[in-house]
Amino acid sequence: MTDIKMKIFRGEEGDGELVEYDIELDEGMVLLDCIHRIQHEQEPDLSCRWNCKAGKCGSCSAGLE
Secondary structure: OEEEEEEEEEEEOOEEEEEEEEEEEOOOOEHHHHHHHHHHHOOOOOOOOOOOOOOOOOOOOOEOO
16 A cells, blocks of 8 residues: 545635645555545545546546556
8 A cells, every 4th residue: 555645626616725635545546536535534525526437438547656
């Protein structure tokens, strides 16, 4: 496992700020997995829009390195 820092814009309609989160990165995780981990472990009020993660369109497959 690797620890990473991830910044997420929190706000509405251009009014907000970048908030930094420390998370554990497991092998094979993609960006959507990281957002869901932050949502589950640190910020239950975090919301995001995402597709089905069925691997058909690739919108959730941004890899992390």
